[in-house]
Amino acid sequence: MSWLPTLIKACYFLAALLFILGLKRMSSPRTARGGIVWAGVGMLLAVLATFALPGMHNRGLILAAVVIGVSAAWWTGRRVAMTAMPQMVALYNGMGGGAAAAIGAVELLGFAAAAHVSFAMSAQVGGGVSVGDTFSYRQLPDAAPLWLALVGALIGAVSFSGSMVAFAKLQGWMDKRFVFPGQRLLNLAVLVLAVACLVAIGNDLLLPWLIAAFFVLALLFGLMMTLPIGGADMPVVISLYNAFTGLAVAFEGFVLGNEAMIIAGMVVGAAGTLLTQLMAKAMNRSIGNVLFGSFGAVAGGAAQTIEGAQKPIEASDAAVMMAYAERVVIVPGYGMAVAQAQHKVWEFAKLLISRGVKVKFAIHPVAGRMPGHMNVLLAEAGVPYDLIADMDDINPEFPNTDVALVIGANDVVNPVAKTDPASPIYGMPILDVSLAKNVIVIKRGRGTGFAGIENALFYADNTRMLYGDGQAAAGELVTQLKSIDG
Structure with missing residues (x-):
């Protein structure tokens, strides 16, 4: 055939x-x-x-x-629940990287076996091989597949172990961050050792123990690189490891001579890299800072003092305020996902729309724990696409918005990102919720967000706090709104 x-x-x-x-x-x-x-x-x-x-x-x-x-x-x-989608994505992405690393391991062991056979045959025919000679892959026709297998295995192993840590953090099995003095130097040392093993293997030292050490170090580096990362940076982390997995698959595709793996891996790697750049830009981080910086680190300097007090509001008063508004913008965040409140929020939005209120949903690029997290939740609740606006489109509309309803969002609406150079989120593009005429924030308590800083929005004169679980608070808003005569 x-x-x-x-x-x-x-x-x-x-x-x-x-x-x-x-x-x-x-x-x-x-x-x-x-x-x-x-x-x-x-x-x-x-x-x-x-x-x-x-x-x-x-x-x-x-x-x-x-x-x-x-x-x-x-x-x-x-x-899997829609609220658990980020950890499922991290898990599946890690499996892809692990599969690529496994392919690399099999190929490296195959190269080592072939080199051993070549060494034995050379000795039998009196090829001038001495007892101290190492197994040499150079006796095989082409050394390129060996280097490609090594690079693909390194990237895939890092993606696998890093994604597993990301999964554990998102699942709540691990503390948000794990840091200690000298961590960056230790991480660098592990990476240098892994690369040293890679170079040694690529230069004829095809020894099983060295291959095993190479994989242990690669897996360890992925784990240690992810441990200090906080939950607020998870969108960047997931996107970055997605790009790593794609690149690893592409490299192993070259080793196997499989066109489908090469193209699919390159497409995923390119898309993941572009998405990582977009996520980093949305958090005001450079790619170098994402790769080598300390995710979620707190900036130095004294932060600005926030004056005033948080002013609570009852659900009945909040419902009346929005019932007679002309424009309402709803800003969802991770708190909405945790409370699984997206259905109640959409039910409330539909009641407002039926009263003639113009309603939109505002999405920050890094809201939630993975790229597009809020979009997925709103789509699952049935929110029409034309009611969902991204940050650049919705920000000019906030000054003409009667009420901005924030549910579960924190750092992405914090105005200190524009006013306080000492803030760890300074320079990060945010949703300009503070410019709305009135702001209502649904929040479980008075704690800070993942960045660990106070939100000046909560203390603003035009802000009122509706304390409680997101789903319960949204349900109370629905009940109160239904009780208002049209």
């Missing part, structure tokens, strides 16, 4: 096309669902084509692994 290789390559090309078109459709909430389906069909086509590769072995084991993986993903995907 001389036509089979051509057919397989054609399937890979079509799969790659579906990946790219699917990613393009994911850029809009209106077409994102279709984009996911397109990309899924592309992946199915690539898997089926791979089964037809000449010389493919262990098809039964591969099929069993696919069935187990698909079944586990289907079961967890159906059961």
Whole structure:
């Protein structure tokens, strides 16, 4: 069947096309669902084509692994709550990086075995090999796959262990941050040792213990790099590791000579890198700071003193204020996700709309714990896409907004980001909620956000605090609004 290789390559090309078109459709909430389906069909086509590769072995084991993986993903995907979506994304992303690292490990061990055979054959034929010679991959036709396998394994291992830590933090199994003196130097030392092992292996030292040490150090670096990261930086972390996973898959695709892996990995790596840049910009961080800085660190200097006091409001008064408003902007944050209040918030918004109030939802790029977290929750609640506005579009509208309702958002609406150079969030673009005529903040208590600083918005003259669980407070607003005569 001389036509089979051509057919397989054609399937890979079509799969790659579906990946790219699917990613393009994911850029809009209106077409994102279709984009996911397109990309899924592309992946199915690539898997089926791979089964037809000449010389493919262990098809039964591969099929069993696919069935187990698909079944586990289907079961967890159906059961996981929308509020737990960030940790599921982190977990699945880590699995992708781990798979790439595992491919690299298998290939490296294969290279070592081939070098051992080459060494033994050379000794048998009197090739001038002495007892002290190391196993040499240079005796094989091409050294390029070895270096690609090493780089892909390093990136994949870092992504795997880092994503597992991110998952544990998001799941609440680990403290938000873990820091100690000299942490950066220790992290750098671990990375240097991992790279040293990489270079040694790439330069003929294909020894099993050295390969094992290389993977241990790579996994350790991913773990240690993620430990000091706070929850407020999780959108950047998830995006960064997503890019790492894509790059690792691409490198291992070159090793295996698999076009589908190369293209899919490069697309994911490029998209993840771009998203990381956008997330970093939204938090006023450079990529260098994201890669080598201390996420969530507190800036030095004395912060500005916030004067005044938080002024509470009852749900009945808040409902009346919004019932007779002309424009209301709702700003959701992670607190809404924790309280699973998105359905009640949308119910309240629909009641306002039925009274003729113009309602919009304002989304900050890093609100929540992953890119697009708030968009996913609002879509799950049924909020129409045309009512959801991003930061750049909605900010000019706040001065003409009668009431801004903030539910669970903290640092992304804190005006000190524009007024206090000593603040750790200074320079971060924020939603200009403070410019609204009136602000109502639904908040569980008087604590600070993930950045660990007070929010000047809560003490402003035009702000009132509606204390309580997000879902309970939204439900009370619904009840009070229904009791108001139209």
